[in-house]
Structure formats: structure tokens, C-alpha cells
Amino acid sequence: MSRWSENTVEDSPVAVGRPTASTEKILRSASELAGSPKKFATTNVNFWYGTHHALHDITLHVPENCVTALIGPSGCGKSTYLRCLNRMNDMIEQTRVEGQILLDGLDIRGPKVDVVDLRKRVGMVFQKSNPFPKSIFENIAYGPRVAGLKSRDRLEQIVERSLVQAALWDEVKDRLNDSALALSGGQQQRLCIARALATDPDVLLMDEPASALDPTSTLRIEDLIFELKENYTIVIVTHNMQQAARVSDQTAFFYEGHLIEAGVTNEVFTNPSKQETEDYITGRFG
Amino acid sequence: MTNLAAEQELMARYRQRKRLLSKLFGAVCLMAMISCVAILAFLLISVLWRGFDYLGWDLIRNLPSRSAAKAGIWVYLIGSLWLIGLTTLFAVPLGVGAALYLEEYAAESRWKRIVQLNIANLAGVPSIVYGLLGLGIFVYILNLGQSILAGALTLTLVVLPIVILASQEALRAVPGSIRQASYALGATRWQTTWRQVLPAAMPGIMTGVILAVSRALGEAAPLVAMGAVQYVDRAPTSVWDTFSALPLAIFYWAMHSKPEFHDLAAAAIIVLLVVLISLNMVAAFVRYRFGKKVRW
Numbered sequence: 001m002s003r004w005s006e007n008t009v010e011d012s013p014v015a016v017g018r019p020t021a022s023t024e025k026i027l028r029s030a031s032e033l034a035g036s037p038k039k040f041a042t043t044n045v046n047f048w049y050g051t052h053h054a055l056h057d058i059t060l061h062v063p064e065n066c067v068t069a070l071i072g073p074s075g076c077g078k079s080t081y082l083r084c085l086n087r088m089n090d091m092i093e094q095t096r097v098e099g100q101i102l103l104d105g106l107d108i109r110g111p112k113v114d115v116v117d118l119r120k121r122v123g124m125v126f127q128k129s130n131p132f133p134k135s136i137f138e139n140i141a142y143g144p145r146v147a148g149l150k151s152r153d154r155l156e157q158i159v160e161r162s163l164v165q166a167a168l169w170d171e172v173k174d175r176l177n178d179s180a181l182a183l184s185g186g187q188q189q190r191l192c193i194a195r196a197l198a199t200d201p202d203v204l205l206m207d208e209p210a211s212a213l214d215p216t217s218t219l220r221i222e223d224l225i226f227e228l229k230e231n232y233t234i235v236i237v238t239h240n241m242q243q244a245a246r247v248s249d250q251t252a253f254f255y256e257g258h259l260i261e262a263g264v265t266n267e268v269f270t271n272p273s274k275q276e277t278e279d280y281i282t283g284r285f286g
Numbered sequence: 287m288t289n290l291a292a293e294q295e296l297m298a299r300y301r302q303r304k305r306l307l308s309k310l311f312g313a314v315c316l317m318a319m320i321s322c323v324a325i326l327a328f329l330l331i332s333v334l335w336r337g338f339d340y341l342g343w344d345l346i347r348n349l350p351s352r353s354a355a356k357a358g359i360w361v362y363l364i365g366s367l368w369l370i371g372l373t374t375l376f377a378v379p380l381g382v383g384a385a386l387y388l389e390e391y392a393a394e395s396r397w398k399r400i401v402q403l404n405i406a407n408l409a410g411v412p413s414i415v416y417g418l419l420g421l422g423i424f425v426y427i428l429n430l431g432q433s434i435l436a437g438a439l440t441l442t443l444v445v446l447p448i449v450i451l452a453s454q455e456a457l458r459a460v461p462g463s464i465r466q467a468s469y470a471l472g473a474t475r476w477q478t479t480w481r482q483v484l485p486a487a488m489p490g491i492m493t494g495v496i497l498a499v500s501r502a503l504g505e506a507a508p509l510v511a512m513g514a515v516q517y518v519d520r521a522p523t524s525v526w527d528t529f530s531a532l533p534l535a536i537f538y539w540a541m542h543s544k545p546e547f548h549d550l551a552a553a554a555i556i557v558l559l560v561v562l563i564s565l566n567m568v569a570a571f572v573r574y575r576f577g578k579k580v581r582w
């Protein structure tokens with residue numbers, strides 16, 4: 001399993017993920033965004049739940065090593081779009097996708113892409129935290145385990161590294177064998193983030209990862225996002241405008257299943273090109 | 287009297303009547319409960335009373351005999367243990383497998399709904415019907431004779447719908463978010479089912495299995511219908527041996543012309559009850575033990 005051996009012992013735990021005051025929070029500039037390779041390129045994506053047309057012609061590119069924020073009022077299709085990217089919508093019966101979704105130039109629905117591999121490369125943190133009814137350790141070791149990793153030492157390293165990255169290690173390091181269901185809501189959410197990081201994905205999809213967190217943990221998650229984007233591509237759904245403005249390089253505004261506007265976060269927030277975007281951002285609806 | 291006062295009095299009377307009704311209803315429920323418990327207690331006490339003299343090691347150890355004083359339940363007890371052992375062996379993999387297919391694999395379709403409806407109906411079919419089916423298929427067509435194998439297969443038919451329905455119920459109680467979390471981490475359907483869904487559903491499945499086994503242990507009708515013999519002179523040692531079972535012994539002894547045998551039947555009932563209650567306690571324990579870990 002070459003994937004697991006890439007990280008040496010030294011770089012895995014502790015070094016990354018500790019929130020520090022000196023973390024530099026620099027958002028990418030417009031030219032950097034334009035210059036980044038497209039991690040995801042979605043073209044004219046349409047999505048139906050039965051007869052309900054939930055996404056209309058979404059054309060959006062997700063630049064590599066950047067944070068893309070999806071914003072918009074409840075029910076506008078943000079989660080649906082997110083689930084298209086790792087094909088989690090396949091699990092829902094009677095749904096239909098049209099259009100093209102490329103990951104590194106490869107059609108994720110094409111014959112060359114195996115859905116299991118896709119989901120290892122594109123990790124997901126769900127809107128509602130959903131830990132397995134198992135120990136904290138087993139929750140995080142699950143992804144590497146199903147990928148075939150057996151070495152206990154390696155698993156322990158991965159568990160520690162992921163928990164440190166998700167800013168949960170200090171709280172749980174003495175009770176890794178306790179049930180994950182005994183954690184608080186916010187801790188469970190960070191556990192789910194750690195679990196998604198454990199498979200070492202390229203892309204991290206986060207559906208409101210901070211909705212159940214207190215301000216301190218929220219800031220930790222945001223710091224985490226800043227650090228992760230050096231190595232990962234992140235797509236985050238959020239209802240919190242300040243959060244989108246703080247952490248994202250690119251912002252996409254969805255409204256009733258349409259992508260109204262997408263661009264450099266600074267632009268979208270200070271100088272939106274569409275009236276709906278301005279109304280939403282300034283809180284006039286949604 | 288003003289209108290308001292009249293209205294208030296009416297309301298007060300109404301409230302009083304409601305309180306009275308509610309008390310009355312409570313009393314009726316209490317009576318129902320007491321009579322249930324009383325009937326049960328009466329049955330238990332009379333069985334204990336009648337069978338008490340026969341209880342003892344001789345009852346367990348002895349072979350059947352023409353005299354009630356010397357007769358024991360050894361061959362029947364062993365026959366019953368063989369039966370429930372084999373029935374569990376057949377019914378659990380089949381039943382849990384069917385439930386897994388229906389819940390985790392089969393897509394919603396008309397075909398699935400028809401199968402589902404039929405399973406629910408089969409659970410309600412009287413067990414004697416399965417006995418006749420067993421007689422036709424296992425005893426005659428497959429030519430297994432009145433062997434333990436034929437008996438266990440017949441009982442498998444009886445309990446299979448119970449195992450399937452209980453397992454389905456348990457699988458359905460596992461939240462979809464667990465499956466989604468597993469798939470999102472790159473697990474296959476097989477891994478998701480085997481490592482997450484099945485362990486989470488285990489307490490429920492085990493409870494269903496143990497209830498099904500208790501049912502198999504207590505059934506006499508299907509065994510009578512498939513022609514299980516009343517008298518065997520030694521305990522069975524292989525699946526091809528003819529057999530008899532505890533409920534059959536009870537059935538025949540209770541109809542015996544000599545009244546001593548009725549007391550013997552009561553003693554056998556006590557043994558059967560002890561085994562049944564132990565099984566149910568195991569079920570409760572499993573529920574409690576594993577249920578603690580799995581709470582959503």
C-alpha cells in the first residue's frame with residue numbers, strides 16, 4: 001500500500017494541525033485561482049430526485065489546493081451538488097445526473113473510475129455528524145482498514161495524526177477505546193473530520209462542518225482548513241457568511257438549484273455581479 | 287343564576303365525570319392485568335403441584351417405560367436438543383441471508399413488495415400446515431423418512447419467516463447515516479454490510495433467533511403432522527435416526543389412559559418451561575449486553 005507509506009513517521013503526528021497563533025491566513029488571489037489546475041470541473045450538471053429537478057446546468061470549477069465555499073439559502077442544492085462530487089447520490093434511489101463531472105480530467109462516472117477509489121480520493125464530512133457505534137479508535141481506523149491496511153502501528157499513527165489534524169487529539173487521547181457516541185456533538189463532528197482525513201484524500205467535501213461547534217472549535221476548524229488547503233482541495237458548504245469570507249478562496253452562490261454566481265471570494269462579497277447575491281450576502285433574504 | 291355561573295358549573299361537572307371515567311378505566315385495566323397473572327399463576331402452580339413428585343434425576347435420565355414411575359424424558363430431551371440445534375443451523379443463515387438481501391441489496395420493486403408480503407403471510411400460517419408440507423416434501427419426496435433431519439427441516443419452515451422478519455426489523459433500525467459514512471470512506475457494499483450494518487443489528491437479530499428457537503422447541507403440531515413417532519427406545523445419535531421430542535411426549539402422556547402419566551406430563555412441562563425460560567433469559571441478556579453499546 002504505497003499510499004500509506006508516503007508519510008514518514010516524523011511528519012505524520014503533531015507537526016500539522018496544531019492551531020497556532022502564527023498560522024498565516026492568506027487567501028489566494030484571483031490570478032492564483034485562475035492559475036491553479038482544475039481539481040473538479042463540472043459542466044452543465046443537472047440533477048433530479050425523481051421528478052424534482054434539484055440542480056440546473058451547474059458549471060463550476062474547483063481549483064486545486066484552494067477552498068471553495070458553497071453558499072445559498074436552505075434547500076438550494078448545495079448538499080446535492082456536494083454529493084455529486086463523490087457520487088454519494090448514487091445511494092439515493094430514483095435519482096438521475098446529467099452533465100460532465102471531471103476529477104483531474106477524468107469523468108468520475110466513466111468506466112475508468114471505480115466509485116470506491118473515487119470515495120477514497122474524495123473524502124466527505126456530513127451535515128449531521130454520524131460516528132459509527134464503535135470506539136473512537138475504530139471510527140478513525142475504519143477507512144484505512146477497509147482499504148486493506150492491517151499494521152497496528154501504522155493504524156495508530158494514522159489515528160493520532162488525524163485526531164491532531166482535527167484538533168481533537170488532546171481531548172480524547174486517553175480514551176481512544178471509549179465509544180464515539182459518548183462524545184459531545186462538537187467532538188463528534190471533529191471526529192468525523194478526523195475520520196475523513198484518515199484515508200488521506202485529495203479532496204475534502206465538508207457539509208457545514210462547524211454548524212454544531214462552539215466559537216473556539218469553529219476557529220480551530222477554520223485554522224485546520226487553512227493548513228489543509230496546502231495539501232488538499234476543499235469544498236465547504238456553510239450558512240455562515242463570515243466563515244465563507246474568512247476561509248474560502250472561491251465562493252459559489254446557489255439559489256433554487258441554479259448557480260447564480262461564482263468567483264474570487266473577495267469579489268463576490270465586496271462587489272457581487274448579481275442582485276440576488278448581494279441580497280443574500282447582506283441578509284435581505286435566506 | 288347568571289349565564290357564566292351556569293357554564294362554570296357545567297364545566298366542573300364535566301371535569302368530574304372525566305376524572306371518574308379515567309379512574310374507572312384504570313380499574314378495568316388493573317382487573318385485566320390481575321386476571322392474566324392469576325390465570326398464569328394458576329396454571330404454573332397446578333403444573334408444579336402435579337408434576338413435583340416426578341421431578342428429579344430419574345425423570346431426566348430414564349428411558350420411556352410402560353410404568354409411569356420408571357419412565358423418563360431422556361430420549362425426548364435429546365431429540366428436542368438435536369431438533370433445535372439443526373433448526374438453528376438451517377434457519378439462521380437462510381433467514382439472516384434473506385433479510386440482508388431484502389434490506390441491503392434488493393432495489394425497491396414490485397417483485398420485492400410481493401416477496402415481502404408473502405413472508406409476512408407465511409409467518410401467520412398455522413404450523414400444522416408446515417408439518418403436512420414437511421411430510422410431503424422431506425419425508426416422501428426427498429425420502430428422508432421420519433428422521434431428525436426431516437423434523438428439523440420442517441421446523442425450519444415454521445421459524446424461517448420469524449427469523450427473516452426479526453432480522454429485517456433489526457437491519458432497518460440501523461440508521462442510514464451509518465451506511466453513508468461507511469460508503470463515503472470508500473467501503474464496498476460487502477464491507478459496509480459485514481463490518482457496520484450487521485454488527486449494529488446483531489442484538490436484534492439474536493433476539494429474533496432465540497425467540498424462533500423457543501418456538502421450534504415448543505412446537506408439537508408440525509411434528510405430529512409429519513409423522514414423528516411417539517415411542518423410541520434410545521436417544522438419537524445421528525441426523526438419520528428416528529426421534530421424538532419433548533412436546534410430543536407431553537402430548538401423548540397427557541392423553542394416556544393411566545392417570546399417573548398425566549402427572550408425568552406435568553413434570554415434562556416443567557422441564558420444557560425451564561429450558562424455554564433459560565432461552566428467553568439469554569435473549570434478554572444479549573439485548574441488554576449489546577444494546578448498551580448501540581444507541582443512536
Ligand SMILES: Nc1ncnc2c1ncn2[C@@H]1O[C@H](COP(=O)(O)OP(=O)(O)OP(=O)(O)O)[C@@H](O)[C@H]1O
Nearest residue numbers: 049052054073074075076077078079080081092127
Ligand atoms: N433524498 C432526497 N430526496 C428527495 N429530494 C431531496 C433529497 N435530498 C434533497 N432533496 C431536495 O433537493 C433540494 C436541494 O436539497 P439540498 O439538500 O441539496 O439543499 P441544501 O442547499 O443542502 O440545503 P440546506 O442548507 O438546508 O442543507 C431540496 O428541495 C430538497 O427538498
Ligand SMILES: [Mg+2]
Nearest residue numbers: 078079127207
Ligand atoms: Mg445541505
